[in-house]
Amino acid sequence: MKIRIIAVGRLKEKFYSEAVDEFKKRLSKFCEVEIIEIADEKAPEKLSAAELCGIKDAEGRRILEKIAVSDTVIAAELRGKMLSSVEFAEKLRGFMLDGRSRITFIIGGSNGLSADVLARADFKWCFSPLTFSHQIFRIMLMEQIYRAFKIINGEPYHK
Numbered sequence: 602m603k604i605r606i607i608a609v610g611r612l613k614e615k616f617y618s619e620a621v622d623e624f625k626k627r628l629s630k631f632c633e634v635e636i637i638e639i640a641d642e643k644a645p646e647k648l649s650a651a652e653l654c655g656i657k658d659a660e661g662r663r664i665l666e667k668i669a670v671s672d673t674v675i676a677a678e679l680r681g682k683m684l685s686s687v688e689f690a691e692k693l694r695g696f697m698l699d700g701r702s703r704i705t706f707i708i709g710g711s712n713g714l715s716a717d718v719l720a721r722a723d724f725k726w727c728f729s730p731l732t733f734s735h736q737i738f739r740i741m742l743m744e745q746i747y748r749a750f751k752i753i754n755g756e757p758y759h760k
Contacts, residue, residue: 602632603703604746607667609660609710610641610735617736624743631750634743639663641710653712661715664707673701674722677708677738681725689745690752692724697753706742708735 612618625634640663642656668674673696684692696704707718719725733741751758 602697603635604628604632605635605637605672605703605705606708606739606742607637607639607664607705608708608735608739609639609664610708611638612736612739614736617740620740621743624740624747627747628743628750631747631754634746636739637667639667644712648712654715656710656712657715658717660710660712661718664709664714664718665721668705668721669703671701672703672705673724674705674707675724675726676714676719676722677706677728677742678714678719678722678725679727679730681727683727683729686745686748687752689726690749693746693749694753706746708738708742711735 612621621636625636628634639660642659644652644656648656693704707714707722709718728738728741728745748758
């Protein structure tokens with residue numbers, strides 16, 4: 602199984618990178634993890650609707666260039682479906698049982714994902730109605746992927 606995370610924006614602080622590296626190490630027992638960072642568009646503080654759409658579309662084109670036709674795509678999306686950790690593990694297990702060999706998670710920029718990226722997603726997942734920085738969200742996503750593999754494999758992990 603291969604897990605790919607495509608994220609708009611870069612991790613700048615060392616402690617975020619160290620946390621991501623720790624989860625990559627833990628996940629190596631279960632899957633191969635690849636993280637692709639996409640440059641975010643510079644945006645003024647106040648955006649018109651057209652400017653917002655243009656920014657999301659530019660980032661979206663860069664995201665879509667990195668997605669293979671065979672990828673199973675899970676987009677982080679506020680209007681997506683919320684799942685418990687066990688339900689998330691079952692979702693991943695279902696994709697694996699369907700023979701899907703690479704699951705690609707998409708973390709959009711601060712303005713969200715383009716309509717084209719959302720249309721490409723096989724599943725839209727609302728992690729939480731709370732707002733998180735992209736750096737924190739990346740770490741939390743990796744922790745949940747790790748937790749899911751522990752659940753799938755019947756291994757203990759704190760509840």
